[in-house]
Amino acid sequence: MLVIWGRINSHNVKKVMWGAIECGLAYERREMGGSFGYTPEYLAKNPNRLVPMIEDGEVAVWESNAILRYLAAAHAPALWPADPAARAMGDQWMDWQFLYADAQRDAFLGCVRGGKDGSDPVVAKSAETCAALMAMLDDRLARTPFLTGTAFGIADIPMGTYAHTWFSLPIERPSLPHVEAWMDRLRQRPGFQTIAAVPFT
Template structure:
């Protein structure tokens, strides 16, 4: 039995929950992190020295870092097209997975913190506008990719669409100006119809 440590409102935990759902894997989830604490306890730190979530146990194997966990799950339990068999296709999926973390997520996270978790009177309007522009620039890159292919890595949904979809869910639910992006909008419509996204990701922001 796979065991996942983490609370279901964490964006990083949601990536793993969605991956587990896509792969139809049975698992046990233990609430940890956020309001549930536990992550600074000595026994948890032996699993994940960072004191963060998620952490996955698969028998004797213990993994942390959400993208590493998602890649592992698809590598071990996935099959084409979810897990590309062609190395070039897999490399493209890897590239978009890393791009989500390094390029798309930072400005969206800033918007999430400022617009959802910060009282209105304490919000930094300069940071909000800078983050909005950065997010739009990143989404423009994704839009161009999606003008050529229906999914991030090509013709099929792959593990790369999971972290991108989690970030997109935040973007589409933030109270901020969002100009239309034809291909991202259409891709997000397809993402929203996936049961794992609906079950684990499409939740109120917090």
């Protein structure tokens, strides 16, 4: 059985849980990171002192988006296009998600961990930066229903996880009709419903 190491309220752990469900894989999640700390055995396989990491038989993989690519390639190739151009189109949005995550950090920490809202200057600045990035995502989704193209794929999981947080924070958001329609499509997926049910704190 697939083992997912990581605390459940980590965005990156949620991404991997969602990916495992989309790949039709049963998994066991084991606590690691945050208040749970890191064991020497874990660090021997993942020296980054970060979560998540997976163990799939004898294979250990860390870095959440690398894990998603591995899971699709090994267990659900339809979720990661074989055509190099189509694959690159999805991959670029998976990597872009880390830029977005940096922009959202202050809004997330301020609202979820600090009890603030969009009236806080630091939160407001973070939200403004996020809005500009989300406008880029909206433009992309005006042309295809998913970041992978015409069908759902692993490229939708990273930003789908962070967009769920974006729509949950007490901040002002511009109208982003294509992102909102995309989120409506993602909300129908069992994997999304699993991670959406996890409290942020």
